[in-house]
Amino acid sequence: MSSSLQHVQLLYHEIALNKPGFNVAHVAYWICKSSHIMGKKKADKKGKGKEKTALKTEKKAERKAKKELAKKGEDDIETLIAQFHAKDQEKTKYVEEKCDPPSERSNMTLTPHPDKEELIMFGGEFLTGSKMYMYNDLFFYNIKKNEWTKVTAPNAPPPRSSHQAVALRQHGGQLWIFGGEFASPTQSQFYHYKELWVYHIKNKYWERINSPGGPSSRSGHRMVQCKKLLIVFGGFHDNTRDYKYFNDIYAFNVENYTWTKLDISGTPPAPRSGCIMAAMPDSYRVTVYGGYSKEKVKRDVDKGTTHVDMTTLMPEGKVKDDTIPAKWKWVNAKQSGARPSPRCGLSCAVAPGNRAFCFGGVFDEEEDEEQLEGKFFNELYLLDMEKNRWYLVNLRGKRESTEKKKRRRKKEDGEENEDGMEEEMEDEEEDEEDGGGDEAMEVTTEKVGNMNIEGAEDTEMPEGATNTLFDDGVFQVKIGPALGSTSGEGTGEGGQAVQVFQPHARMGALMAVKNGVLFLYGGMFERGDKQFTFKDFYSLDLNKMEEWNVLIENDESKLVWDDSGSSDEEMEACGGEDEEEESSDDDDDDIDDILEGCEVPNKNDEETMEEYFERTKDFWIEQSKKYFENEEMRVTTRTVTKFAKEMCAEYVKR
Secondary structure, three states, X not given: OOHHHHHHHHHHHHHHHHOOOOOHHHHHHHHHHHHHHHHHHHHHHHHHHHHHHHHHHHHHHHHHHHHHHHHHOOOOHHHHHHHHHHHHHOOOOXXXXXXXXXXXXXXXXXXXXXXXXXXXXXXXXXXXXXXXXEEEEEEEEEOOOOEEXXXXXXXXXXXXXXXXXXXXXXXXXXXXXXXXXXEOOOOOOEEEOOOEEEEEOOOOEEEEEOXXXXXXXXXXXXXXXXXXXXXXXOOEEEOOOOEEEOOOEEEEEOOOOEEEEOOEEOOOOOOOEOOEEEEOXXXXXXXXXXXXXXXXXXXXXXXXXXXOOEEEEEEOOOOOOOOOOOOEEEEEOOOEEOOOOOOEOOEEEEEOOOEEEEEOOEEEEEOOOOOEEEEEOOOEEEEEOOOOEEEEEOOOOOOOOHHHHHHHHHHHHOOOOHHHHHHHHHHHHXXXXXXXXXXXXEEEOOOEOOOOOOOOOOEOOOOOOOEEEEEOOOOEEEEEOOOOOOOOEEEOHHHOEEEOOOOOOOEOOEEEEEOOEEEEEEEEEEEOOEEEEEEEEEEEEOOOOOOOEEEEOOOHHHOOOOOOOOOHHHHHHHOOOOHHHOOHHHHHHHHHHHHOOOOOOOOOOOOOHHHHHHHOHHHHHHHHHHHHHHOOOOOOHHHHHHHHHHHHHHHHHO
């Protein structure tokens, strides 16, 4: 018996002696129970104290957010989405109209029509620099006619970007949409979706699928078709105060409309978003490559990771025909060939023969501790998914016809040889050397050196080696000797280098393959602090691999970026949306508060503001950081730097 219990019993006996009629055991029981409950209440109170503190912090953040929204004249995110939904509810009829190509946008989807010679585009976003526009437009592109059609159908999903789409043939054609995000006009609010939608192409209406057990809300994920399943992997969720990256994987059965979280053995890929995910159409095998993630190192400091590893998802054990695997496994894939340098925003489209084409991407190069400069790419790669081997595609350039070559030779020689026989023989010999009428896809394999980055390996092609990788009757892939940079160059007749048009470097371009033709649409590019959204459009015949065909030209003179406004973070830094409404006295007070107690570096008379800022940049960035920390705001490095410049400019102006 414990000493505390003995003490209680003595106390009870004393009570019983002084007050006859009391049941000692009964009193002991209730007092012991009361003591236990009180002790539990104290423990519960301690735990609930933390909960109350967290709740108060959350409410404080919500009140602050509402004040900021009131300054901008913007409704909360749920109200904005509800307003879009209410407008769409008014559209009760199916409307189909010919139209111009879609306006500038990014992070939409471009999907091959399951039956027709068409491509399907849905959603997207467009940032002008001062305002974010969100879309839920549905477009059909007729490949043969080079025509765009806008379709309005009842019960459409709310606007979104960074979602995923897959088109299936069943039931007259279906376009499946999952996830994505909605951003407010000022980018101060984000909402991530977890709904699954399907557009019934034949019957021309949208349907929201209510099936429990699916993935949580997210964007930047990937979704592919594996026979009867839609496989969803990765993505991220960001509520401006915190973020999370995912590496879970779910499967949706398109026959019985049920979600399943897959039971997978082996080591999964690290959590990430924006990766390449390609499936072999006739098997349950999925390749996951690359992507991007970040993690919090300390308060307001994040560390980003550009992934370059490759992992394959496949069934564990044999799978009978027309059955869905019960168990799955992750297998680390050993890559070979001319691997792309580290990058994110790499676009991908699957072609026949278990091949995937990849284009573009960006890699953030750190100029110093405070600034990142993006290096953009416009290379085209081919991935053999069966062998996990990479090839850098080198377009050959368009061939001249025999008649054109003969006319050119005659013009150069100034005379015609007898009966033109010599030229014809020369042309025939050249055709034989080129492989006759069999058009071949040229692929160069570069040496890949050691890369001090996750998943890298050292592979190289023996110098001068040449052989045929495969020839399935559709097109050949040839491996040539290791070459230098081929950007903008091709291999013409006789092995001579020729200039071949390449689309502008970019990230996040849309890619799709339909009937042996690769299509590339739009994407984004950064120049300094400006972000431009392309709306150009190209096609590439995969049977010939000669050159990109321009469907919509990239007119850089019409690219949009408005510096008159600012994004949400920048607006918060500046104290609101309309600077003219704030008095100069208020601005002075803000700067005085920020610089209070600081020894501001002196400005030389001969210095411009830009020169002064460059010389004293470390000081201004430090003050900018402190400001955001005091305001408990999580912002990007770019925003910190921009606010530092604005503070410096205001100080110099005063």
